[in-house]
Amino acid sequence: MAEDRRVRKTRKALRDALVELVIERGFTALSVEDITQRADVGRATFYSHFRDKDELFARVTADLLAELDDRLRPVVQDSAVGFTGKPILQMLRHARDERDLYRIVLRGEGDGKPLRMFTDACARVAAQEFRGRSERNAVEPRIDPELLARAWVGEQVAVLQWWVEQDAPPMPAEEVVRMLLDLALRGRYWATGFDTPA
């Protein structure tokens, strides 16, 4: 009895309506009324659940990140040993399952706040992996770790964004992971086609 059945139904309807409509017309162009109409809910009811549409989006994103975290937790341990690519694989699969939501978050809709939430979450995982590696493998980063982390997350997010926006049958997740792993192990110089530097 933790939560009224009606409440659960109403919230679900609002969340779904939000995602649909942002895909169709973009977050800024939406009014609260648009959302409530699509969800078939009174406008006042919206406000009894969320302060404004930003909060709704934030909650939706938070739920998504919680879900992602559930999927990631079992595999980050392993990856801390070396470069397995398992976390990225999980993330790609999650993105495949929740494609629309990933799209709108990664597009920076909603003033980029949800994207920032996402990026921060990735950065947190990245930091965790880094710490794990340093401890287990007794290695020291050779370039500023902050910069390294930023570069990594930026790369990941950019690729992810590109992947979820592909409309034609997209490249399989496993192949993306393979490429990213190659890129991480050998660098862009090699990836571009040059041979190992002198």
Add this chain to the structure above:
Amino acid sequence: MAEDRRVRKTRKALRDALVELVIERGFTALSVEDITQRADVGRATFYSHFRDKDELFARVTADLLAELDDRLRPVVQDSAVGFTGKPILQMLRHARDERDLYRIVLRGEGDGKPLRMFTDACARVAAQEFRGRSERNAVEPRIDPELLARAWVGEQVAVLQWWVEQDAPPMPAEEVVRMLLDLALRGRYWATGFDTPA
């Protein structure tokens, strides 16, 4: 008759006001009235120059990109030969000079449209460099070029964003370039502290 002196002054005032205010309170929170008040200009006058605040921001961004392009053109040729890091260096210097504007663009203010303009411009330059290398050095990319480009630009933008948001005396541009070059040549595996892969 190129442009009335009054017009030039008004536009300048509006552009500056926009940047200041976005830094202070964020793009979405601004009203046209806020901008015109800060610029000490009538609201009607604003509308005789720009359709809305999005257009103003777009123009400001376009001007910035044109300036960046001027600085980049002389050096992209050289970098097409190998990995010189010169274009990134120029960009960092430009960002140092126009710090506030870079910040708000990279934060994704204004619905991320300016950021998309910026990213696209970077992608265009990247594509140019790629083409140049393929032709001059007779090399073939070893991973999907689209993915490679996305990853690269994502990395660049993420690092740039981090760099312009630093408040303490930031790391010198030359050092950032050195690190990025190392990262590109040897990969993240090496950068993390591991030795060359098996």
Add this chain to the structure above:
Amino acid sequence: MAEDRRVRKTRKALRDALVELVIERGFTALSVEDITQRADVGRATFYSHFRDKDELFARVTADLLAELDDRLRPVVQDSAVGFTGKPILQMLRHARDERDLYRIVLRGEGDGKPLRMFTDACARVAAQEFRGRSERNAVEPRIDPELLARAWVGEQVAVLQWWVEQDAPPMPAEEVVRMLLDLALRGRYWATGFDTPA
């Protein structure tokens, strides 16, 4: 089984709350919630007894008028003979006993509907007295009877309203009656201080 004890209690609480609150803040400014809170009753309960706050007020007023009628019936017969002032005296005493309710009714609270109910009741009594006089004393009104009735009731209500709004120890009811009687018998010309007209 005339009426559940709980029901009686609830209605009483609502009526009292209404009167108190209208005195404090005025009818229009009240919400149903205000009333139910003061009465310590659930909002839904209110609606199971009254359609809305207007109906509650109407019922309260109707009860008051029924009570007034009970007090008036024994004395209107006598007054039909001449001008005894007994009905007005009874009304003033009733108003003294139910001061707050009289105040809010006479102020025209609730869109003036209760006041109209009150005025109509007075007019009915007045008509009754008139009819009685015409029959018993064989007199004919010297001015339009409709106008005469309106003037009379208007005078009564205005004086009553003034009397119940006095906060200091008000003029005794008997004295008010005496004055009104003088006024009725001799007219305002005399009351103002002039001597009998030419």
Add this chain to the structure above:
Amino acid sequence: MAEDRRVRKTRKALRDALVELVIERGFTALSVEDITQRADVGRATFYSHFRDKDELFARVTADLLAELDDRLRPVVQDSAVGFTGKPILQMLRHARDERDLYRIVLRGEGDGKPLRMFTDACARVAAQEFRGRSERNAVEPRIDPELLARAWVGEQVAVLQWWVEQDAPPMPAEEVVRMLLDLALRGRYWATGFDTPA
């Protein structure tokens, strides 16, 4: 240039719309939107002129009272000498010209506030006449002057209210005045048909 032509037009339209609609459906039943639609004016425009519909009604009433005052001022002086009935005559004529407005004010629409304004204005004039008489004719009121004033104004307002609500060709103003004068000079006892008291 004291006042923008557009402003004058807008206000006029709102005032007229108010009166029309109150006659049709009553003040309480009106929404601001109803008024602005009838006036063919934007709802926001309404709020740039009046705080709410009560203020609009108050202004309309105030204007009416100012007009009435203009008509009354020349004649109250004369009436201070004796009982000429001229002020009442003027008021009746004014009521004939502005019938709808008088109706809604006298009905107590708008929480009775406009009616109170009207009553107060009458009381002010009455007090003025009283003072004039006391001074010029060296007479002293024979009953409490406060009560006398209330009774008088109440009578006036009641008769006025009845008169403006008549739909059939109403009794001529002059005749009403004659009757009220008779009533004032000789009292209700006489008017009812009885002969002068012993």
Add this chain to the structure above:
DNA sequence: ACGTAAGCGAGACGGTACGTCGCGTCTTACC
């Protein structure tokens, strides 16, 4: 140099959306 076309400020206006409040209906659980 100066008259005139422009740029400009002020602000009224019709709109749209906001976030809030109160309505009257309803469902659920308690006593």
Add this chain to the structure above:
DNA sequence: GGTAAGACGCGACGTACCGTCTCGCTTACGT
């Protein structure tokens, strides 16, 4: 069966900005 608690659809509130529109005043340009 009367009640309390509270979700819900609805409609109005008063506010904030939007983009458009006069209306006069000021200012810089072109002849």
